[in-house]
Amino acid sequence: MGAYITFAKSHWLLSLAFLVVLVALVVNEVIIRMRGLSKINPQSLVNLMNREQALVLDLRSLEEFKAGHIAGAKHVDAVQLTNKIDNLLKDKNHPVILVCSQGQKALSHAQQVEKLGYQRVYYLAQGIAAWRQDNLPLVK
Numbered sequence: 001m002g003a004y005i006t007f008a009k010s011h012w013l014l015s016l017a018f019l020v021v022l023v024a025l026v027v028n029e030v031i032i033r034m035r036g037l038s039k040i041n042p043q044s045l046v047n048l049m050n051r052e053q054a055l056v057l058d059l060r061s062l063e064e065f066k067a068g069h070i071a072g073a074k075h076v077d078a079v080q081l082t083n084k085i086d087n088l089l090k091d092k093n094h095p096v097i098l099v100c101s102q103g104q105k106a107l108s109h110a111q112q113v114e115k116l117g118y119q120r121v122y123y124l125a126q127g128i129a130a131w132r133q134d135n136l137p138l139v140k
Contacts, residue, residue: 039107039125042134045070045097048122054095055088057081059105060128068138070099070131078105082112095120103127 008015040048048054049072056073058065065075076084078100089096096118098106106123114121124130131138 038120038122039103040097040122041125042131042136045099045122045124045131046136048095048097052095054097054122056097056099057085057088059098059100059109064101064128066140068128068140070128071137071139073099078109081109082116085113085116085118089118092116092118093120095122097122097124099124099131100127102129 045054045056049056056070057076058069058073059076059078059081060069062075062077065073069075074088076088081098085096096113098110098113098121100106100109100123103124103126106127110121110123126133128138
């Protein structure tokens with residue numbers, strides 16, 4: 001324990017930066033949980049697609065989408081999402097999963113979709129990066 005204290009004293013700026021990042025991560029996680037948004041992993045996404053025909057909306061650029069996307073996913077420009085979702089999904093109780101590159105864009109847009117009255121909004125935690133990390137297939 002003494003080594004950690006010595007390190008923190010010697011490298012106070014680095015230690016402060018670490019604490020700021022740690023607090024930001026904790027606050028972000030608390031906000032997500034308070035809003036009731038559900039992050040899911042790739043396996044849960046597959047289960048929702050197979051069992052309940054969940055709608056998967058890919059928010060990445062069209063070029064990224066064409067380079068490889070989850071089978072059955074639909075490309076939606078993130079800016080147009082709130083305008084187009086009513087045309088894509090009429091039943092507000094049907095599961096919808098938002099996907100982006102790293103998960104952050106999908107999280108913020110999931111909040112917007114939820115405000116429109118959709119009850120089962122999910123986002124893929126860590127985005128397509130998590131999908132690739134699990135060695136799951138992408139289609140072109």
